[in-house]
Amino acid sequence: MTNKIFKMFGFLPVVMAMTTGASVVNAQESSSDTVRIAVVRDIASFDPQQFVTGNFYLIKNLYDSLIEYTADGVAVPSLASAWSIADDSFSISLTLREDVLFHSGNQFNAEAVAVTLEKATDPERGRQLFSTMSVVKDWTLDGEFAISINFKNPTSDRQMLDLVQFLLPIDPAGIDTVDTIPAGTGAYLLEERLVGQSVTFRANPNYWRADEPATENIVFTIFDDDDSATAALESGIADIIYSGSSRSAIRLADAGYQIIKGPGKLTQVFRINSTRGPFQNQKFRQAFNYMMDRENILRIAYSGLGDIAALPWAAVSPAYDASYIEEFAFDVDKAKALLAETGLSAAEMNDWELLVRSRETDQVIAQIVQASLADAGLDIKLNVLGAAEWREDLLGGNFAAVVAAVGNVQKFPSRVSTNSIYRTSNNPVFGDPHPHPAYVEAIERVNTTVGSEEEVQAAYDNLNRVLVEEAFVIPITTYETGLIVAAPNVSGFTVDIDNMFVARTVVVK
Amino acid sequence: MRKSFQSAAKTIRNLMSRKGVVFSVIFLGALSFLAIFADILGFDYLTQNLIESLQPPSAEYWFGTDELGRDILSRVVYGTRTSLVTSAGAVTIAAVLGVPIGLVAGFFGGWRDAVLMRVVDVMLALPAILFAMALIAILGKGQMAAMIAVGITGIPSFARITRAQVLSLRNRDFVTAVEAFGGSATYSMFRTILPNSWSPIVVQAIVLASVAILLEAALSFLGMGVAPPTPSWGEMLRTGKSYLYEAPYYAVLPGIILTLTILSFDTIGRAMTDFLEGRHELGDHSSVDAESEK
Numbered sequence: 001m002t003n004k005i006f007k008m009f010g011f012l013p014v015v016m017a018m019t020t021g022a023s024v025v026n027a028q029e030s031s032s033d034t035v036r037i038a039v040v041r042d043i044a045s046f047d048p049q050q051f052v053t054g055n056f057y058l059i060k061n062l063y064d065s066l067i068e069y070t071a072d073g074v075a076v077p078s079l080a081s082a083w084s085i086a087d088d089s090f091s092i093s094l095t096l097r098e099d100v101l102f103h104s105g106n107q108f109n110a111e112a113v114a115v116t117l118e119k120a121t122d123p124e125r126g127r128q129l130f131s132t133m134s135v136v137k138d139w140t141l142d143g144e145f146a147i148s149i150n151f152k153n154p155t156s157d158r159q160m161l162d163l164v165q166f167l168l169p170i171d172p173a174g175i176d177t178v179d180t181i182p183a184g185t186g187a188y189l190l191e192e193r194l195v196g197q198s199v200t201f202r203a204n205p206n207y208w209r210a211d212e213p214a215t216e217n218i219v220f221t222i223f224d225d226d227d228s229a230t231a232a233l234e235s236g237i238a239d240i241i242y243s244g245s246s247r248s249a250i251r252l253a254d255a256g257y258q259i260i261k262g263p264g265k266l267t268q269v270f271r272i273n274s275t276r277g278p279f280q281n282q283k284f285r286q287a288f289n290y291m292m293d294r295e296n297i298l299r300i301a302y303s304g305l306g307d308i309a310a311l312p313w314a315a316v317s318p319a320y321d322a323s324y325i326e327e328f329a330f331d332v333d334k335a336k337a338l339l340a341e342t343g344l345s346a347a348e349m350n351d352w353e354l355l356v357r358s359r360e361t362d363q364v365i366a367q368i369v370q371a372s373l374a375d376a377g378l379d380i381k382l383n384v385l386g387a388a389e390w391r392e393d394l395l396g397g398n399f400a401a402v403v404a405a406v407g408n409v410q411k412f413p414s415r416v417s418t419n420s421i422y423r424t425s426n427n428p429v430f431g432d433p434h435p436h437p438a439y440v441e442a443i444e445r446v447n448t449t450v451g452s453e454e455e456v457q458a459a460y461d462n463l464n465r466v467l468v469e470e471a472f473v474i475p476i477t478t479y480e481t482g483l484i485v486a487a488p489n490v491s492g493f494t495v496d497i498d499n500m501f502v503a504r505t506v507v508v509k
Numbered sequence: 510m511r512k513s514f515q516s517a518a519k520t521i522r523n524l525m526s527r528k529g530v531v532f533s534v535i536f537l538g539a540l541s542f543l544a545i546f547a548d549i550l551g552f553d554y555l556t557q558n559l560i561e562s563l564q565p566p567s568a569e570y571w572f573g574t575d576e577l578g579r580d581i582l583s584r585v586v587y588g589t590r591t592s593l594v595t596s597a598g599a600v601t602i603a604a605v606l607g608v609p610i611g612l613v614a615g616f617f618g619g620w621r622d623a624v625l626m627r628v629v630d631v632m633l634a635l636p637a638i639l640f641a642m643a644l645i646a647i648l649g650k651g652q653m654a655a656m657i658a659v660g661i662t663g664i665p666s667f668a669r670i671t672r673a674q675v676l677s678l679r680n681r682d683f684v685t686a687v688e689a690f691g692g693s694a695t696y697s698m699f700r701t702i703l704p705n706s707w708s709p710i711v712v713q714a715i716v717l718a719s720v721a722i723l724l725e726a727a728l729s730f731l732g733m734g735v736a737p738p739t740p741s742w743g744e745m746l747r748t749g750k751s752y753l754y755e756a757p758y759y760a761v762l763p764g765i766i767l768t769l770t771i772l773s774f775d776t777i778g779r780a781m782t783d784f785l786e787g788r789h790e791l792g793d794h795s796s797v798d799a800e801s802e803k
Binding site: 226227247251293296299300358360363364366367368370371381382383384386 | 555557559562576577650732736737738748750751753754755
């Protein structure tokens with residue numbers, strides 16, 4: 001019965017795919033000189049400092065980082081061929097490659113790095129890099145191809161390297177127009193962008209890495225949804241799906257397609273605005289640590305692709321501590337006990353709504369959380385908003401509680417403060433002064449502890465304990481972002497620490 | 510009065526002589542019964558059984574379970590409430606506002622007719638779904654907003670049909686007689702013309718009911734309907750679409766119920782239209798005659 005119905009309706013997604021953006025890519029173009037990638041969202045801009053997931057498939061193709069990380073987190077050279085960290089941990093000196101040209105033909109040099117750093121320190125232009133730059137004091141040019149970055153306080157090696165890995169030099173000649181015109185050194189040049197339909201790259205003939213890029217053309221086709229992208233892959237219209245859903249990936253894997261997972265997971269969290277209503281009560285917030293049915297959320301919302309989490313960190317993070325998962329396992333009785341200690345009335349505890357993005361995964365998580373809260377005696381409603389309204393409320397702090405992922409959880413722990421809810425200053429949710437000074441102090445301690453391994457670990461442990469006690473963010477699960485599903489004849493994937501798509505080594509046989 | 514009842518009974522007999530109408534009435538009746546008495550009958554649309562997510566139809570779960578292990582049949586039954594209440598509310602709003610507009614426009618004619626009908630033309634020019642979405646953007650999401658939005662999109666059809674009826678009756682003898690005896694314009698409109706215009710208006714109400722259900726489902730499908738976990742057919746179609754490969758029954762079964770519901774309303778509406786058109790061709794104006802007997 002099920003199979004019959006499937007056969008009757010199974011063609012629908014294929015038809016949908018053919019009637020959306022798929023027409024941009026002709027099936028006859030399938031050849032080894034073109035890789036066709038299905039994506040489900042358009043880019044936000046060509047600015048490499050705008051680290052939003054919509055840009056993850058272009059950043060590492062149009063630009064290069066100063067250094068790269070392997071999947072295990074080991075730093076390796078890129079535009080910087082060598083580096084050294086000062087004994088006093090106040091600076092890092094970089095030696096730059098001399099054989100690199102920007103797409104414009106201009107020479108890449110230390111001046112370009114300085115201009116990029118200057119942009120990053122500007123609160124308006126620095127985008128997601130701005131908060132990371134808060135630890136940087138200044139920089140000095142040590143020659144045409146050498147630069148030193150100086151820090152305000154002694155800074156750990158990992159934090160310095162994280163910053164350098166995050167820096168993707170921009171051509172000074174194009175830095176003012178980088179939103180709309182790419183200006184990098186990357187393996188590919190922008191050939192064409194059809195807004196909402198496709199982005200096409202062609203190989204950079206002057207690329208500095210030997211024998212790369214491996215494929216001449218890269219075509220990203222933007223599909224309306226995951227189902228259409230999946231149908232495109234299955235029907236041969238696309239070779240790869242980038243950043244599709246976990247559920248589709250599992251199904252496609254069963255059908256013989258490849259899944260390529262990277263280390264750069266996101267962590268899905270329950271964000272709490274602790275300046276509002278019952279959430280000002282610490283015990284009330286802490287109760288939510290026990291009200292997250294993490295295992296079922298991971299299984300149902302992400303088809304089991306990911307890990308349950310009671311702290312924000314991905315497993316590769318130096319602050320990762322698995323013991324918290326057991327300590328804060330789903331336990332409605334513990335939650336009820338904490339709720340009873342709050343001194344709040346039932347009316348006060350129920351006087352809020354959970355902000356939910358209209359995306360299916362978010363609604364699934366929200367409904368599981370809503371049911372768990374109901375078991376604990378909390379009767380709350382969901383406020384489901386479209387993506388634009390949701391994002392505005394999220395980033396503006398206009399919510400009591402919301403399910404929304406956080407990133408930068410696989411690198412130096414204080415990098416988590418690049419997420420709006422975790423910011424230690426200018427926090428759009430909490431405002432100033434920060435209502436959780438213990439958290440601000442814990443982040444500061446992590447940033448400034450450069451002593452023995454034990455001392456560093458103690459700083460991480462302190463941060464972890466503060467995070468669960470302050471409980472303004474309740475982690476739920478890590479999940480795959482930038483998931484790659486590819487046809488069996490595609491190979492040569494380079495895994496990126498942030499799960500950005502790296503096309504320069506990919507080939508279709 | 511007795512003749513009116515006889516006429517109504519005759520109408521019902523004629524309609525029920527069609528198999529399609531019989532099936533439609535039984536289907537809608539059964540659906541309404543389930544929706545009204547869902548609580549008593551033990552349907553549970555809310556309880557999650559996460560271990561049993563996406564179970565296929567079985568003796569325990571006739572329509573299977575959704576991604577959260579909830580009984581899809583229960584959600585379809587409760588979704589009927591959402592659809593029928595929204596539809597009934599929308600039809601009421603459309604009729605309460607649209608019929609008087611048509612009455613005034615048709616009865617007075619002149620500039621009133623021109624102004625009102627141009628407004629109606631403007632409303633007709635806007636696609637209903639876009640108009641409803643714009644209204645929901647203003648009113649906010651929720652069942653009441655959907656009801657108002659769908660209701661407002663139905664005003665033009667009621668206004669047009671009522672106006673057409675008024676124009677056909679405006680110069681009939683029984684209307685002229687009422688005016689000759691000093692009946693006011695309000696009396697003529699609401700006590701003389703309107704009672705003799707009900708037939709097409711009722712047909713329009715039935716037709717609009719199906720349109721309203723479809724529109725509500727479309728709004729929910731686009732994520733602009735009721736908030737979860739309250740079920741609605743459109744929301745089930747939207748979510749079920751994502752599980753078309755793993756659990757085709759999730760979208761297909763609610764879709765079949767939605768289709769049958771719309772088809773039922775449409776069948777009844779068409780049968781009534783056919784019957785009324787046939788009766789008019791035969792010159793059978795029972796209600797007019799009954800009014801004249803007073």
